[in-house]
Amino acid sequence: MRHVMSGSGSVERVRTALLAAGHADTITVFPESTRTAAQAAAAVGCTVAQIAKSIVFRAGGRAALVITSGANRVDAAKAGAVLGVQLSRADADFVRETTGFAIGGVAPVGHLSPPLILLDEDLLALDPIWAAAGSPTHVFRTTAAELARISGGTVAAVKLESASESSG
Numbered sequence: 001m002r003h004v005m006s007g008s009g010s011v012e013r014v015r016t017a018l019l020a021a022g023h024a025d026t027i028t029v030f031p032e033s034t035r036t037a038a039q040a041a042a043a044v045g046c047t048v049a050q051i052a053k054s055i056v057f058r059a060g061g062r063a064a065l066v067i068t069s070g071a072n073r074v075d076a077a078k079a080g081a082v083l084g085v086q087l088s089r090a091d092a093d094f095v096r097e098t099t100g101f102a103i104g105g106v107a108p109v110g111h112l113s114p115p116l117i118l119l120d121e122d123l124l125a126l127d128p129i130w131a132a133a134g135s136p137t138h139v140f141r142t143t144a145a146e147l148a149r150i151s152g153g154t155v156a157a158v159k160l161e162s163a164s165e166s167s168g
Helices: 005-020 038-044 075-081 092-099 119-127 145-153
Strands: 025-027 049-058 063-071 117-120 127-134 136-140 154-156
Touching: 005 025, 005 127, 005 136, 025 154, 038 127, 038 136, 049 075, 049 136, 063 075, 063 092, 063 119, 063 145, 075 154, 117 119, 117 145, 119 127, 119 145, 127 145, 136 145, 145 154
Parallel strands: 049 127, 063 117, 117 154
Antiparallel strands: 025 136, 049 063, 127 136
């Protein structure tokens, strides 16, 4: 097992949050990066859609976390409307200060301060799904229903619909 010193405290925070929520410790470490959805899918051996990407936005001084399918992009206007706030882009410093995680390892649980949380409805059709576990090389296996339960997230339609997307 490979330990990443800068990420070990973050990974332990995620493990503690999973166990406290009654979720099994399904954290796995990979020798290669799982920072992007494509890298995580390749490491895990699943589809990109099965990777639960954590996208952090600013909602004033608070973090808003949108957990989306790795195959989707987030429509910030849709997500903000569901949350009832205006969302803006979050920089790496804001993400680290509010969540306690570096970009590429933002987990859906174990945050330093509780973010507003939305869960992409597209994840509900996928089982299992894999989410970041506090570092760019750690992920955990779960289901969308479990992820909604343990994160307290609201399930919503947050996918950015592109004009170039064909139906099907």
